[in-house]
Amino acid sequence: MANPSLIAGERGADHAPPVARLRDRARPWLYLAPLIIALVVWVYGPLVFTGVLSFMSWNLTAPHPSWLGTANYSRLLHEPQFPHAARNTLVYAVAMLPFATVVPMALAIALWKRPGRVSTVYRTLLFLPVVLAPVATAITWQFLLDPLSGLVNVVAGWFGVGAHNWLGDPSSALYSVLLITSVKVVALNVLLFGAALANLERGLLEAAALDGATEWEITRHIVLPHLRRTVVLLGMLSLVVVWPWIFANVAVLTQGGPSGSTDNVYYRLFTYAFTFFDAGTASAAAVVITGALALVLGLGLLVAGWRRRAIA
């Protein structure tokens, strides 16, 4: 437990002379100033800027924006592309959840149960998919999923499954992109679940085993409850962090196609901004995305009863 008098010493005692008291009052802000400036300049400022731009008409190649009102928003809602992309985004997010939580958790527990050299080798190998260059990952899968010579179709052929154009068929393209991306998500989250498990006292399990608990009972009643917070955290975090990976795969492999089947709101935003140079519509999309995400994460935190802990 911290000794209050020692902390007081560092914060400055109340009976100090006025100049010293002022200095103590100002000190935290001095240390925090670079951070506050960085976050205002590079996060909060741009967020406000995006909000303002969403009410403007601005072709990025033109010199000046002009006021437009809510036309960008109504355009987003009434064009078929954005609502369609939003539905796809929901499918991506929901289908990605097991790959962010259950699958890596099971792998991490299996690794953790028997620590040692083999587990270390597995863990090292699992880091490789995380760091393989995004473009290389996409191109590799383009070859593996090739309808004619791809390894996936060759293997599927052994089981009597006919050759299929995984990325070219609108019915399978989204799930192909999803599975390609899930490899990275699973690999990263195994490492993160492993980190969470490292804090679990092994003695606890040994005691339970001595008391006659079976392996499954130990997992069910000690390990899983320990990981509950991690599951919630990684599930929600995956809603934020997987999009750059999905984006790279979509940009290289499908460009949102075939017939819009792999499109999503993030790729839409990018298309509005950097293909059509329409900063206004892209900003409106950004506002809608951020708002929806804030709503989902806020509800998630509330449901998990996590609000206090996350910001405490």
Add this chain to the structure above:
Amino acid sequence: MPSPSATRRTVGTVGRHAFLLGAVAIMILPVLWALAASFKTPGGIFDSNPLPSPATLDNYRVATRDFPVWRLLINTIVMAAGVTLLQLLIAVPAAYALVRFPPRAHRVLVALIVITLLVPPQSLIIPLFLTISHLGWRNTFPGLILPQLYGTGLAVILLRDHIRAVPSTVLGAAVLDGARPGEVLRLVLLPLLRPALGAVAILLFITAWNEYLWPSLAAPDIDHATIQPGLGAFLTQEGPEYGPLLAGSMLATLPIVAVYLLASRRVTDAFMHSGLR
């Protein structure tokens, strides 16, 4: 004869290994395929045989001779090191202040920091892009590096938990000896924090190294590009050059794997003491 429980345990062990082996094999298969294909001939890459026969180093020669791969790698190192260094320089004093002399409004402040972690970077790129274009910073290192400070919040949150773990009596003793807060930070806390700083630095470096979207917008010019979007150049210049692209990506992945092998424990540690508890 083995007891039923021993049999069950053996089955469990075999099952677990089969599960792990299968899952890990599926996940690293693409990496191994890319590695093998980087040694294939231009024609061989379209074979369904995953092994290179005959194997050749041509792709590596083309990647380093006809494409500016070394240039791209140097740019990436400078960018990732710059982002890491600046984020740490900002985050260390901030995390120190939040733990040791929090201002009255620190709860609000921490909430505002956590929120920045959850803002999707895609919703910031338009203003960030307009800003650096306006400043004439496209295709420059300031343009590549400074906007990535939007991620500094993560370093603050991770370091804050590490600093909290330092017994306050250690720091308090220094205060009693008359050390000023700046001296406590430099002379007492930083040496204690070195392993944590290393771990967080590695994490930030890897994140910046793998950044794709922002560098592709900030530095589209091939001489100023970083390796991740730069690899895309192999796809456009006179038809796709798959072999050299994969060779280039191996060269892009190798440094990171080396960093990880040297410090894999520390990377895991960086998360262990974070909010994942």
